[in-house]
Amino acid sequence: MASSLWQAEQPLVLASGSASRGKILREAMLPFEVALPQVDERALEAAIDTGTNRPSRIAAALAREKACDVSRRLPGRLVLGGDQLLAVGDDIVHKAADLAGARATLRGLAGGTHRLHCAACFVRDEKVVFETLSIADMTMHTLSEAFIDRYLKDVGAEVLGSVGCYHIEGAGVHLFAAIAGDHWTIRGLPLMPLLAFLRESGYLCR
Incomplete structure (x- = not known):
């Protein structure tokens, strides 16, 4: 059910099939439709040069490209694009393909701190009208093989949908010794600045 605070005639378009991002929008009672982008993420990632803040730059570029791709097909609509990258230093970790890969990911992250680079943007008529980037630092416990x-x-194949093999709102919280960053960033969408833009732009009642 959409909130009566929503003022626009049409709902948002979410340029993502992410269950987590969709859940965040539903929790915030924001009306939205899903349109899947057709973007070669690995090719775009490879095209971004090495250097300072490369994971953040890649996340921002992917969010923009996803939203712009959908916007080309849906003129006049407000499209939300998002991307989240997990990095250890400048080394990017990708989603595990299976539970054996998930085990390897957890072994690699255990006992250290990794960073989630979470980018989002709004695009209308292929023009970026707002973008934001948020970062969360995630410190894992040392994990035994038994753990x-x-x-x-307990979590099964569900964790394969998350790059770090965890959902912080579920059993994944047991992996962590310390977290620095907001809840929505960790889940994949920096919600607060997005809501601020929607309020300031008249999409939400003030």
């Missing part, structure tokens, strides 16, 4: 076994048994 990893039990954790993966």
Whole structure:
């Protein structure tokens, strides 16, 4: 059910099939439709040169490209694009393909701190009208093999949808010794600045 605070005639368009991003928008009672982008993410990632803040730059570029791709097909609509990258330093970690890969990911992240680079933007008529980037630092406990076994048994293949093999709003919280960053950024969408833009632009009642 959409909130009566929503003032626009048409709902947002979410340029993502992410279950987590959709859930965040539903929790905030924002009306939206899903349109899947057709973007070669690995090719775009490879085209971005090495240097300072490369993971953040890649996340921002992917969010923009996803939203612009959908915007080309839906003129006049407000399109929300988003992307989240997990990096250890400048080394990017991609989603595991199977539970064996998830086990390897957890072993690699255990006992250290990784960073989530979370970008989002609004695009209308192929023009970026707002963009934001938020970062969360995630410090994992040292994890025993027994813990990893039990954790993966509990969560199953569901974690393969998350690059870090965890959902912070569920059993994934047990992986962490410390977290620096907001809840929505960790889940994949920096919600507060997006809501601020919607309010200031008249999409939400003030």
